[in-house]
Each structure stands twice: as C-alpha cells, then as structure tokens.
Amino acid sequence: MEQAVGRQSTAVAAGGAPALPAPVSGDLYAEVMTFYAWQMRRVDALDIEGFADTFTDDGEVVHADGHRQHGKAEMLAGMRAALPRYRDIAVRHWFGHVLIEPCEGDPGTLRVSYYSLVTLTDREGKVTFQPTFTVDDVLVRRGGRLLTRSRLIRRDTPVEPAA
Amino acid sequence: MEQAVGRQSTAVAAGGAPALPAPVSGDLYAEVMTFYAWQMRRVDALDIEGFADTFTDDGEVVHADGHRQHGKAEMLAGMRAALPRYRDIAVRHWFGHVLIEPCEGDPGTLRVSYYSLVTLTDREGKVTFQPTFTVDDVLVRRGGRLLTRSRLIRRDTPVEPAA
C-alpha cells in the first residue's frame, strides 16, 4: 500500500537510521491508553455512533484492503454495512506496543502506532483470530479531549530480511 | 447476569450517553498496572494465598457463571477446588484496555475495567484459549497499597447492534 509509506510514523520508518523516539510523559501515556480503552469499548460494543464520535468530523480511516472512509457519514455507513459480520460473535480488539510521538512544533497532534490483535468469541466460547495488524493513527486534541483524525490499518505480512 | 448491570463502570454503561472518562495521572496508571502485574503473577503461579492477599478481607468475586465468593475463606476454598484443572497446563492472564476511574468524592476507591484473555500452554507448548472476558473491579487503598474489594467477571457474548 503506497499510502502507508508516507504516513507511517517516523519512528518505525524503514531505511535511514530510525531512532528510539523520545519517551512521552506518564500523564500523556495514560491519557492515550485511556482514549483507546474507551474507543475500543465502543467499537467492540458495536456502538457505531459512539465510535464515530471518537473521530474528528473530517476523520479518515484507510482499511487494510486499501478502502478509504472519509468523514463521519462514510464511516457510519461503512460500519453499518459491516454489522452482520458480528451477529453471532463477540469481537475484542487488543493493542500492543503503543508508541506515541508528539509532532514537532505541534504538541497537540500525536502520531501513535500500535499492534492490533482481534479476537472473535462465538456463543460457545470458542476464540478465533483475525490476522494481526499494525495501525498508524494521528490523534488531535479538541476542546481538551483526544480524537482520532486519521487511521491507517495495515495487515502484517512477512518481511524480507535485509541482506 | 443481573448484578453486572448495577456494578459495571459508569464509563462503559450502555444507554444514555456514556462519555470518555477523564484521564488519570501517569503515576496512578502505573500503580494500577503494577498492581495487576503482581496480582496476575500470583494467580498464574497458583499461589493461592498470595493471590488472596491481594483482596480485602471482605473481598468478593462474581465469576462468569454467576457463582459468588465472599471473603478470603470462600476464595481460598474455591481456588483450591479449581487447582486440579491446572495440573498440566501453564495459565497466563493477559489484560487489555485497562480503564481507571477514581470514584467521585472518594479518590482512594477506583473502578477499573479491563479485557481479559487467558492462555493455557500445555507441556508440549501448545497454546489454547479460554473465552474472552471483561472484568469490572473495585480497588481500594489500604495502608498505602491497592487491594481488590470486588471483581465481576463477565464472559464476552455477542451483542445486538443498536437498530
């Protein structure tokens, strides 16, 4: 996916000499983790409106298949269309290795990347897994609270190790 | 489970307009995560006494099947009865999306909810999974340290999306 390259966090950019990002404050870390804990509860509860409200009005999501949703109307329509897929399963999104980087010169804008594992639990309690994903978000602060302005979801695929 | 409704965190309450909870400080976030890291090591080590010591004396656990254990004696007896189940497997509890809310007017009491995934690794290294759960805890501070006063475990089940 070409668009991934330009948008992914500088910290995880391949090539050149990627460097350990500066650590963020504990308060910011807790705030971002709380934001995602809340946002993922909304999507896992199939609370489409509540989930959409965690995005800016011009929020954008690029799905792993390259499909792009722009703005709340498109987002809501896309989520409604996907609902039948979750009729008989409980979906849970698990995050790992959240990496937060305030934008230089604009500390109210955060680049955040994380691993995502999605479990599907059926009525009998059997758990299956979607492929793993890596996600790059841009969060912004509006009226004191965080919102997602953009999300780029990439399915994890095998890499060719450097020679 | 009827009791779940009344006890679950306000932040995840369905109906009305649930709102993003205020973020907690980084120090409190780290303290709660450290508490669970410790508590889960005790249960995963089958250290029944050590695990029970992370609860208040009147601590209560409501299991996903509705069974309620009240006080340390009941808790210890229940855990001892469950031990044979873990004879040949290594159990690990994984948490996700921990959401912490200090009680209004009583900052020493915390409502905490989190996702829980339980892995079972057998002697050959094969991993299987229990159904996913969502847990609502009430933590209190006693003599400077956190303890669990109540725990409500709910198995994740499919939800009916809003119409």
Added chain:
Amino acid sequence: MEQAVGRQSTAVAAGGAPALPAPVSGDLYAEVMTFYAWQMRRVDALDIEGFADTFTDDGEVVHADGHRQHGKAEMLAGMRAALPRYRDIAVRHWFGHVLIEPCEGDPGTLRVSYYSLVTLTDREGKVTFQPTFTVDDVLVRRGGRLLTRSRLIRRDTPVEPAA
C-alpha cells in the same frame, strides 16, 4: 533452568514472602513501555542490526532452551541463523503485565519482567502461536537512553501448586 532462579526479579521470587513491588512513576513506566515498543518493532521487522543496538555491547540473552548469547557479534550471528524461520510469516511479540523494579542504590538499573506471547501470521492471514514465555530483563541507562543488558527467557511450564 538453574540460572533462572538466581536472576529472576525479587518480586516474583517464589518462597519466602514475595511482596508487591513499589509502584514506579508514570514517567518511568511510559519510558520503559516506549523502549519495548521500539525494541519489539525492530525484532518483528527482522531488523537485526537495529535490534542489537537496543542492547549494551556486553548484552546477554539466555534463550528458553538454555542457549546463551553474549555480546553483539554472537547476538547478530544467532539472529541471522534464525532468519530463515521467518521467511513466510509475520512475527509479532506481545507483552503483558510488565513489572518494573529499579535496583536499590542504583536507580539507573531496572529489573523488568513481563509475559510474552508470540503470534505468527502467514501470507493467508492465519495466526498461530508460540508457547507463552516469561522474560526477565535488566535494563540500564546509557547516555540518557535505556538499553537491555541481560535477558532471560523462560518458557511457561505447568507449576505444582503448593500443598
């Protein structure tokens, strides 16, 4: 593994009366989580050089099979030899229950232990799992940034509950 006993964190040491470790500051918690988010991105990207650079020059890894790698040259050679194993899969390391303990009298040295779950996603998106592991690290601060000085990886095995 005999060496595990001597090296594991005091907080998780069996026997005696293990106690809840003192919570660390939110800032330190965020810094350690950021370090691992970065380090695991390097290993999961098969960026061998970048991964090795997250260790001290005399860094040491003791693998679950008891094999010990000491110093960067051994580490790089070992990782290169393991690369063919990841030719057609995307590997992701997930951490749980990170427990951080600054060394008494030497706050720049941290004992960190955590659960580790490794997912392998193949080209079709099918996810399989390695056995679960528990890891004990020693991190040190060099020139303002954290590095891993030692890592002890233990495969989770069933425990015998106390009588």
